[in-house]
Amino acid sequence: MANNKKVTVDQLSQVVKGAGRNNDARFLKLSDKGALATKNSVAKSDLTAELSTEISGKANSATSLAGYNIADAYTKTEVDTSLAAKADSATTLAGYNIADAYTKTQVDTSLAAKADTATTISGYGITDAYTKAEVDAKITATYKPKGSLAASGIAASLLVAANEGNVYNVTEAFTTTADFVEGAGKTHPAGSNIVVVNTAAANAAAVYKFDVLAGMVDLSNYATLDDVEAATSADITAIINGQYEE
Numbered sequence: 001m002a003n004n005k006k007v008t009v010d011q012l013s014q015v016v017k018g019a020g021r022n023n024d025a026r027f028l029k030l031s032d033k034g035a036l037a038t039k040n041s042v043a044k045s046d047l048t049a050e051l052s053t054e055i056s057g058k059a060n061s062a063t064s065l066a067g068y069n070i071a072d073a074y075t076k077t078e079v080d081t082s083l084a085a086k087a088d089s090a091t092t093l094a095g096y097n098i099a100d101a102y103t104k105t106q107v108d109t110s111l112a113a114k115a116d117t118a119t120t121i122s123g124y125g126i127t128d129a130y131t132k133a134e135v136d137a138k139i140t141a142t143y144k145p146k147g148s149l150a151a152s153g154i155a156a157s158l159l160v161a162a163n164e165g166n167v168y169n170v171t172e173a174f175t176t177t178a179d180f181v182e183g184a185g186k187t188h189p190a191g192s193n194i195v196v197v198n199t200a201a202a203n204a205a206a207v208y209k210f211d212v213l214a215g216m217v218d219l220s221n222y223a224t225l226d227d228v229e230a231a232t233s234a235d236i237t238a239i240i241n242g243q244y245e246e
Contacts, residue, residue: 143195144165144167146167148170149170149194150171150172151171151173151174153168154168154194158196159179159208159209160196161208164208165197166195167194167213168194168195169191169192169193170193173188175187176188176212179210180194180209180210180212181199181212182211182212192212193213193214196211197210197211
């Protein structure tokens with residue numbers, strides 16, 4: 001609206017009345033009343049036009065954003081729709097309706113069933129397997145062929161931990177000594193095998209001795225199947241009774 005001050009009809013009337021009572025230069029004369037009436041009519045017309053322009057630029061009263069032609073704001077419905085798709089604040093997975101993740105309690109329970117990293121069988125709670133030391137002991141106790149040995153080579157110096165399980169083929173007949181498990185005085189033919197063994201009880205100090213294994217048996221004085229003639233029942237009876245004669 002223009003910033004020009006307008007004079008109303010009432011105001012002009014007061015000015016005219018004042019001029020009649022007081023011929024003060026500050027008041028209009030009665031002779032100017034006709035001119036003022038014309039000016040008042042013009043002022044009213046100008047005021048109406050300006051008011052019409054001003055009012056037409058104002059929004060009509062409304063109850064919605066659209067009613068005020070507001071396009072850069074969300075309506076209540078739009079806000080409610082957006083908020084409905086969001087989760088409420090929570091402190092748990094279930095509170096956010098998350099079903100594809102483990103909770104802290106579930107993870108702790110699963111981890112409790114797992115073994116801590118370790119470097120030994122016992123560290124993992126395994127009781128049905130041999131340790132390296134136990135396997136080494138088993139291997140040490142197994143027989144290990146060490147070739148042939150003359151009777152004179154059967155010496156106490158062989159009876160040490162490093163030789164446990166060593167098997168020697170004795171190439172000559174020999175007689176056992178106190179260093180043998182069988183005791184002294186037993187005669188064995190050439191080709192017999194002897195092994196170094198620990199004779200101590202479990203958890204006791206080791207005591208190593210020789211043990212005679214199965215050796216060669218000389219069957220040269222025995223008849224073979226080809227040497228035996230077919231025998232009759234009478235021959236068998238005579239043999240049993242000690243009466244058989246060739």
